[in-house]
Amino acid sequence: MNGDVRRxxxxxxxxxxxxxxxxxxxxxxxxxxxxxxxxxxxxxNPGNEEAEDRFKEISxxxxxxxxxxxxxxxxxxxxxxxxGFGAGGFPGGGFPGGGxGGFPGGFPGGxxxRFEDVGDLGDLFGGLFGGGGGRGAQRPTRGTDLxxxxxxxxxEAMSGTTVPVRIQGPAPCETCHGSGAAxxxxxxxxxxxxxxxxxxxxxxxxxxxxxxxxxxxxxRIVETPxxxxxxTxxxxxxxxxxxxxxxxxxxxxxxxxxxxxxxxxAGGQAGDLYVRVRVRAHAFxxxxxxxxxxxxxxxxxxxxxxxxxxVPTLNGPVTMKVPAGTPNGKTFRLKGKGAPKRSGRGDxxxxxxxxxxxxxxxxxxxxxxxxRETEKESPRRRLGVDA
Numbered sequence: 001m002n003g004d005v006r007r008x009x010x011x012x013x014x015x016x017x018x019x020x021x022x023x024x025x026x027x028x029x030x031x032x033x034x035x036x037x038x039x040x041x042x043x044x045n046p047g048n049e050e051a052e053d054r055f056k057e058i059s060x061x062x063x064x065x066x067x068x069x070x071x072x073x074x075x076x077x078x079x080x081x082x083x084g085f086g087a088g089g090f091p092g093g094g095f096p097g098g099g100x101g102g103f104p105g106g107f108p109g110g111x112x113x114r115f116e117d118v119g120d121l122g123d124l125f126g127g128l129f130g131g132g133g134g135r136g137a138q139r140p141t142r143g144t145d146l147x148x149x150x151x152x153x154x155x156e157a158m159s160g161t162t163v164p165v166r167i168q169g170p171a172p173c174e175t176c177h178g179s180g181a182a183x184x185x186x187x188x189x190x191x192x193x194x195x196x197x198x199x200x201x202x203x204x205x206x207x208x209x210x211x212x213x214x215x216x217x218x219x220r221i222v223e224t225p226x227x228x229x230x231x232t233x234x235x236x237x238x239x240x241x242x243x244x245x246x247x248x249x250x251x252x253x254x255x256x257x258x259x260x261x262x263x264x265x266a267g268g269q270a271g272d273l274y275v276r277v278r279v280r281a282h283a284f285x286x287x288x289x290x291x292x293x294x295x296x297x298x299x300x301x302x303x304x305x306x307x308x309x310x311v312p313t314l315n316g317p318v319t320m321k322v323p324a325g326t327p328n329g330k331t332f333r334l335k336g337k338g339a340p341k342r343s344g345r346g347d348x349x350x351x352x353x354x355x356x357x358x359x360x361x362x363x364x365x366x367x368x369x370x371x372r373e374t375e376k377e378s379p380r381r382r383l384g385v386d387a
Contacts, residue, residue: 009077014061033062043342046253143264143271150275152245154282158314158339160247165275170234170262176226178263180233185224190215234263243275248290248340251279290346292338297355298322311350313337320350328354
């Protein structure tokens with residue numbers, strides 16, 4: 001086993017995440033992943049954090065099950081966990097050779113066992129006790145993610161645009177580029193832990209690891225600190241980015257700029273920068289997912305007799321037929337006239353709103369009186385109040 005083994009392997013049933021049986025073939029796993037990834041992809045669900053979290057979970061599952069070596073290791077870990085080992089401890093609360101619980105059947109003669117002596121188990125359990133593993137270098141701490149907000153107009157959101165973003169705070173040092181070492185020098189491997197970031201400590205019948213006191217877990221030593229950042233690898237300054245806003249972006253969507261967050265300490269990986277997009281409201285268009293909405297004023301005569309009317313769209317006005325007898329609130333769907341989406345466009349939902357004039361000319365009043373006199377049935381007759 002290697003450093004890919006993580007505590008999550010004990011806790012997450014990746015087969016269940018992908019909805020496949022444990023004996024699923026590689027083809028079945030790949031097919032299930034593609035289907036779920038397409039359904040939950042951030043581009044398909046802009047602004048939907050639940051779908052984004054689900055997409056990350058699916059990707060993590062496929063990262064393991066889609067790799068035969070990782071899948072084999074994962075299956076071994078799960079089998080051990082189901083037998084009583086793992087992140088929750090050993091059966092009976094004991095430890096190898098400790099006389100209470102321990103591995104099934106114990107070890108011959110109750111001998112003392114170091115985690116390193118059991119090969120793969122040393123790599124696996126070393127990260128669960130003490131300070132992070134007995135073999136290999138400890139990964140430096142990852143930097144903090146950052147988030148900022150930009151506001152764009154409705155038309156910009158529909159067509160796509162590029163906006164400037166300014167971030168103030170910790171950033172990779174411009175002198176040492178994040179290494180923490182003075183120009184012309186480089187950090188060296190910690191002589192105490194050999195670059196692992198951890199040292200072994202005897203604890204009774206077994207051996208545990210703890211954070212190296214010399215390098216504080218980074219696995220390296222900066223002998224000649226950078227004069228600008230003092231060896232931290234970061235400095236406070238203003239950074240400016242150009243962020244591409246995709247066409248059709250929804251209000252509240254988050255755009256990820258990988259590695260643009262705060263730098264990690266001791267040369268660790270930088271965090272990510274998330275740009276949340278706010279879209280200003282339009283004067284008359286609304287939005288429902290990929291579809292746009294529009295309340296279209298029509299006259300009583302147009303609704304009663306039918307008419308062809310002009311309707312605004314993102315790409316200019318089009319003509320729409322209003323059938324005779326159209327009731328107030330009737331919604332019409334104009335295909336492909338909505339917001340841009342991953343493949344094609346949504347629709348424009350046009351709702352007829354019959355407008356009653358507040359002021360009438362004398363001829364209009366006369367015509368309406370004539371209409372009223374010719375009406376043979378009251379619309380309130382079904383309510384039982386008019387004959």
